[in-house]
Amino acid sequence: MKAFRILIRNIRDAFISVIRNFSLSIASISSITITLVVVSISILLTYNVANFTRLVEEDVTIVAFLDKDVSPERILEIKDELSKIEGIESYIFESKADILKSMIETSDVFKNIMSNWDDTDNPLQDTYLIKVEDLHKIDGIADQIKGIPNVSLVKYGEGVVQNLIKTFDIIRQISIGIVAALIIVTTFLISNTIKLTIFARKTEISIMRLVGASNITIKIPFVFEGLFLGIIGSIIPIIATVYSYAFLYDNFDGQVFSPFIKLVAPNPFLYVVSLMLLGIGITVGMIGSWWAVRRHLKA
Amino acid sequence: MAQIEIKDVKKRYKTGVTAIYDLNLEIEKGEFVFIIGPTGCGKSTLIKMLYREEKPTAGSIFVGGLNVAKLRNGSVYKLRRKIGVVFQDFKLLSKATVYENIAFALEIFGLPKSEIHGKVIKVLDLVGLKHRAKNYPHQLSGGEQQRVAIARAIVNGPKILICDEPTGNLDPKTSSEIMDVLTAINQMGTTLIMVTHNRDIVERMKKRTILLDAGRLVKDFKEGTYESV
Structure with a gap:
């Protein structure tokens, strides 16, 4: 009962204090707001870059192209051998007849040339289409597939894929670095503002x-105050994020410049981002207040 | 054991200035003690050590059984709950009403609202400011603000009240009113230690008076006057 009374009093005092120290509160809130807007933009960018690379x-x-004269039994055996290789996410068999059919469907030129081919004069090869779990391991997996008897050729855009992996790794590291740096800067900025406001209240x-x-x-009570400042400070960034991202998504039809670059769908993405902003605001507000008060308690 | 026991206390600041030299002093329960002396004699340092704003460099200070010299920073509140402190500049929360300023000292203990209300009203009545409960400090005169500060200091029922020049900012008439309040508190059994420069008050009150000079206890009068100094 006593603890509950103290808790209620702390919440009430913190709330009153935010209002009584209005100009100081505004300083803290605006610093939280501004930095959270920047954090929000960087989170949106990072997520979208990550989504695109994914x-x-x-x-x-x-x-994996199979020998032309491979028997149906051997095709099944190859399937078993593929399933034993670690790091393969999925594989689909495409017979040369399937490939022929889909090629004929794609263009009239192909149709004209290929429609007369039957099973015996179809020059195409049966294939397995294989996806890997981790692109970094693609070279090793491709080598293992090459080693399977009756696999005549393995293609996966060697060189291009390696470059892609390198570029994406760099982009990912940079964007994570930017977000982490921003969060650290935010914490310092907010904690400094709160420090100034608390300095004014050292009496x-x-x-x-x-x-x-x-x-x-x-x-x-100061930590609760930090919590309130965090909540209030994150309102504008959350509203701005939700509305501007939804607007952007609708106006660009969910893609940027080309269908190749797809934006992350707003639902549930924006809920997650909003919660992240609220979480960062609250955490930074509370930690900032805690740090700032601590300085005045060392006597 | 006396209520306050100061043994071989020395205080040397980091700047190299020594404010107190080998001080020995005992104050019994219910006493009214003036601490006087010229500016820079160590009066303020002495009472700051009593409420552990400063720590002695050597020696021991027992206040109500607590060794203040060994009190850790995080445990200072244990001492502060046993004593009340009143300052020359009142130290009131400017953005809180008179009532809130006093209730504040009780709320930190998590007392129920009704109990807080009862105690605040009682203490406001004692200092004669019941009608000012809803005012803010800037709406009060200096004397009234000091009475609020005294009310806040005693609302917890401390056994010891420490006053650092409580009349320093007040005119003679108001000072005399404050002294009446302090005397009443002392008569209820609270030990009262008061630093002052006010010659009239010391002479009129005829209470135990301790004279400090250059960091040393020079004289300890049972019924001190400035003249006897």
Whole structure:
């Protein structure tokens, strides 16, 4: 009961304090707001870059061409051998007849040339289309597939894929670095602003100490205040993020410049981002207040 | 054991200035003690050590059984809950009402609202400011603000009240009113230690008076006056 009373009092005091120290609160809130907007933009960019690279990576396929005279039994055996290779996510068999059929469907030129081919004069080869779990391991997996008897050729865009992997790795590292740096900068910026506002209230803290408040009793209302500042400070960034991203997505039909670069769908993405912003705002507000008060309690 | 026991206390600041030399002093429960002396004699340092704003460099200080010299920063509140402190500049929360300023000292203990209300009203009545409960400090006179500060200091029922020049900013009439309040508190059994420069008050009150000079206890009068100094 006593603990509950103290908790309620702390929440009430924190709320009153945000209002009473309005100009100081505004300083903290605007610093949280501005930095969260920047954080939000970088999260949106990072997610979209990650999404784009993931889509591209998913498209990378190893094509294993089988010998022309391979028997249906052998094709099944190859399937078993593929299933034993580690790191393969999925594989599909495409017979030369299937390939012929799909090629005929793609263009009239092909149709004209190929429609007369029957099973005996079809020059195409049966294939397995293989996707790997981790693109970094594609070279090794391709080598293992090459080693399977009756596999005549393995193609997966060697060289291009390696470059792609390198580029994407760099992009990912840079974007994660930017977000991490921004969050650190935000924490410092917000904690500094809160430090300034709390400095203005050091008399209040000294009076609290004077009347016998323990350090933890003094810190808690400030931490709750940080929580409120965090919540209030994240409102504008969340609204701005949700509306502007949804607007952007609708106006670009979910893609940028070409169908190749797809934006992440707003639902549930925007909920996740909003929660992240709220979480960052609250955490940084609370930690910032905690740090700032701590300085005034060392006497 | 006396309520306050100061043994071989020395205080040397980091700047190299020594404010107190080998001080020995005992104050019994219920006493009214003036601490006087010229500016820079160590009065403020002495009482700052009593409420552990400063730590002695050597020696021991027992206040109500607590060794203040060994009190860790995180445990200072244990001492502060046993004592009340009043300052020359009142140290009130400017953005809180009179009532809130006093209630604040009780709320940190998690007392129920009704109990807080009862105690605040009682103490406001004692200092004669019941009608000012809803005012803010800037709406009060200096004397009234000091009475609020005294009310806040005693609302927890401390056994010891430490006053650092409580009348320093007040005119003689108001000072005299404040002294009446402090006397009443002392008569209820609270030990009262007061640093002052006010010659009239010391002479009129005829209470134990400790004279410090250059960091040393020079004289300890049972019924001190400035004249006897």
